[in-house]
Amino acid sequence: MRKGDIALITVAVISLVLWLIPKPQGGRVLISVNGEVYREVSLDENSVIPIETEFGKNTVVIEKGGVFVTHSNCPDGLCEKDRISKSGESIVCLPNRLSVTVEGKNKEEVDVILW
């Protein structure tokens, strides 16, 4: 084992810990397109939000305190895999420049961990 090997293992362990830290239940959903806020909605109300912009089409669904993307016209469809509900989590569709982020219940609340 050389110094660099140990440094790399340390980074891996830190990443694992940060990934596994439990996050609080979210309250609001922030939908952004191309880095700008598109819509902000509550996580408690069930709704279907169609998103149509110059970058692409997606459908975001909020149901029983969770958010997921049911439709995307992007080629990989990776965003259709996740369902999120915890504060700080997000679903990202890189081709359509869309991000759906769950945030804390109140704006003032500090609950997003920044690394």
Added chain:
Amino acid sequence: MVNTRKITKLAAFISVAVILGYVESLFPPVAAGVKLGIANTVIIAALYIHGGKDAYIVSVLKVVLCMALFGSMTSFIYSLSGAVLSLSAMIIAKRSKNFSIISVSGLGGLCHNIAQFVCAYIIIGKGVLFYLPVLCLSGILCGVLTGIAAQLIVKRGREIFGKE
């Protein structure tokens, strides 16, 4: 200097890297940004057998060819930034002599994913922040796996191609 022999050798490296990149694109990714990066074995082989400058040529041409053949402009920005940062880090790590070949590859995987993360951060915004630990971890793990493969290739490659 550039001679026919060297051009032929590098062309062989590039074509193998492009084919591996293509084969990998046939498999659906496990999650966004998480993939093995098997073409990295060729880049490491080029780095250890021929040196940093030639590895750059192989790496950048591989990305350009993959974009032209089966990619898109968006993925090109991500791929190129990932390739350049990852190879730069690997060259420095190799020179420092503090890294084994496997952890050079692990560091390359990590830097590849960090570069892609930075691109995503610029394009998408802070919504991608939570994903950084996943990208770091998967980058290191996949880099280590390709590094193990690369170690075997470098050993045999040196016998075939000669050290320089």
